[in-house]
Amino acid sequence: MSVPNITPREKEIITWLSHGKSVDAIAELLGCASRTVESHKHNIMDKMGAANVTAMVAMALRRGIVE
Numbered sequence: 001m002s003v004p005n006i007t008p009r010e011k012e013i014i015t016w017l018s019h020g021k022s023v024d025a026i027a028e029l030l031g032c033a034s035r036t037v038e039s040h041k042h043n044i045m046d047k048m049g050a051a052n053v054t055a056m057v058a059m060a061l062r063r064g065i066v067e
Helices: 008-018 022-030 032-048 051-063
Strands: none
Touching: 008 022, 008 032, 008 051, 022 032, 032 051
């Protein structure tokens, strides 16, 4: 199973998503716009070939991207 090229910011967003945080909550935590977090989320999903956030987080856990 290959590990896609995930940036440190994308890893941070996956980590927060894996903890159940919403896009708005992540944006507030990171001090950026919700649109920015949403854009990162979609980029990550594309890179991983995930259909939804649940699948993306599961893939990230299996691939060791997040713990």
